[in-house]
Amino acid sequence: MAILIFKLGGALCVMIAAIGLGESKASTLGRRVHHLQLFQQSLGLLVTEISYAHSILPLAFQRVSRQVASPVKELYSRAAERLIAGHDSCARLAWEGAVRQVGTRTCYTEGDLEVIKALGVSLGESRKEGQLTQIELTAKRLEFLLHEAQGDRTRNERMWRYLGLLGGAALVILLL
Amino acid sequence: MFLPPAIREIMARSTLPLWTGLEEIRLRLNRPLALHGPLGALFLNPEGQSVPAERAYRPTREDLTRALALISNFSIYAFEQELRSGYLTIPGGHRVGLCGRAVLEEGKVTALTDISGLNYRIAQGIEGVALPYVEQLVIFSELRPANTLVVSPPGCGKTTFLRDLARCLSDGVPGRGIPGFKVAIVDERSEIAGCFQGLPQLRVGNRTDVLDACPKVEGMMMLLRSMAPQVIVTDEIGSPEDVLAVREVIRAGVSLVASAHGSNLARLEERPQLGMLLMEKVFERVVLLGRSQGVGTVEKIFDPRNREVFYQPAGD
Incomplete structure (x- = not known):
C-alpha cells in the first residue's frame, strides 16, 4: 500500500513537472509576442520624443521608459543611465550595452535582439529625418518579426502544452 | 565634461593655470590644440605643457566626433537649428562654435557636416559692469x-x-x-x-x-x-x-x-x-x-x- 502511494506521488510529481515545462515553453511564445509589441509601442513614443518634443536622447529614453511596461522599460532606462553616466563614447554603444544587459531577461530571440540592437546604429548622430528613417526601418523589421512570432505562437503554443501533458503521461507509464 | 576625454586628460595633466580667465579652447582637426586666455595663445602637448605649435597635440577625428556627441548630448537632431547657425550653447552658458562643410538647399545652409573645428568659448558672466x-x-x-x-x-x-x-x-x-x-x-x-x-x-x-x-x-x-x-x-x-x-x-x-x-x-x-x-x-x-x-x-x-x-x- 505504502509503495503504491509512493508511486502515485512520484507520478503526480512527474506529471506536474512535465505540464509545467510544456506550459513554460508555450508561454514563452506568447511573451515573445507581447515583448515585441511593447518594443513596437516604444518606437512610436520615441518618434514623438524626437520628432515633436525635440528631446535630447537621454531625456527621450527616460520619458519612453516611463510609458512602457517591463522589460522594454528597463531597456530604455538602462540606455538613458549609460548616456548620462557618459561611459560610452556614442549612443550606439550605450544602446547596445543596454540591450546586452536587459536582453537576457526577455523572451526575445537572437534575431529579435539583433533588430533591436540595430536601432542604435547612427542613433543621435544624424538629423531628424535620418533618425526617423532609422526608427521606421526598425519598425518595419519588427513588424516582420512580430508576424513570425504570432505564427509561431499559433502553431506551437498548443503543441507545447499537449507535449508537456502527453510527455508526462508517457514518462509515468514507463516509470510505473 | 563637454570636452573629449583626450583633451580633458591633457588639460588635467597640465601644471599651468589654464582655467583662470580662459576664453577659448580651439580644437581643429589634425592641427595644434590651442587655448586662448590671459596668457595669450597656448599650444599644448599631450603632457599639458605649453609648446611650439609643431609639437602640440593634434585633435583627431575621434576627438571631434566625441566632442560633438558630448556637446549635443548624443542628439544632433535636437540641435539642427543651432548647427545651421554654427554654434551650440552648453550648460554654464558657454558656446561652442562649429566649422565644417556646409550643406546648402536652395542657397540656404541646412546643415553642417564633416565637422573640422570646434571653438569652446567660455562664458565669463561678468557682473557689475553696468x-x-x-x-x-x-x-x-x-x-x-x-x-x-x-x-x-x-x-x-x-x-x-x-x-x-x-x-x-x-x-x-x-x-x-x-x-x-x-x-x-x-x-x-x-x-x-x-x-x-x-x-x-x-x-x-x-x-x-x-x-x-x-x-x-x-x-x-x-x-x-x-x-x-x-x-x-x-x-x-x-x-x-x-x-x-x-x-x-x-x-x-x-x-x-x-x-x-x-x-x-x-x-x-x-x-x-x-x-x-x-x-x-x-x-x-x-x-x-x-x-x-x-x-x-x-x-x-x-x-x-x-x-x-x-x-x-x-x-x-
Missing part, C-alpha cells in the same frame, strides 16, 4: 528705463554690458531709487542669457523673461503681445526689419535696450537703418564702449538727440 551707470540710463521723471543703444566695435563687451544692464533693471537698485522692471530678452543667438534647454545659465535678473533662439523681429512682437514687458532687451540691431520692430516697441510704450556695432555716433549715423532711428530720435541714451582702459570700458554715455553728455571719464 551697475555704476544704471542711473544715467533711467528716466527718473517717468520712472522708466531710457531707450538705450549700446555701441562698440566687436569684442568690446556689448553683450556683457547688455546682460548686466538687464539684470540691474530687472532686480532694481533699491539704494538708488531704481525699482525692478519687467524685462524681456529676445536672445536670438543665445548670447545674452546663455540659455541651455530654455534655462538661462547666466544671471539676467529675477523679473526677466527670455525668448531664446528666436529671430529678433518676431521675438520683439511676440513679447510685446504676450509678456507685457516694461523693457525689451535685444542684441545687434541694424536690419530694415529690426527698425520696424523697434518703432513698434517704442510706440507700444515699452522701453528698448539694444546693441549695435559701431565705434562712434558719426559711424552709426552713416548706417542707413540705425541712422534713420537716430534721426527719428528713438534712442534717449547711447552708451559707447571701448578698450581704452581694457575691454568693456564705458567711454561715454550721452543723449543722441541733443548730445547732452551724462558720463565721460575725466581727461577725455
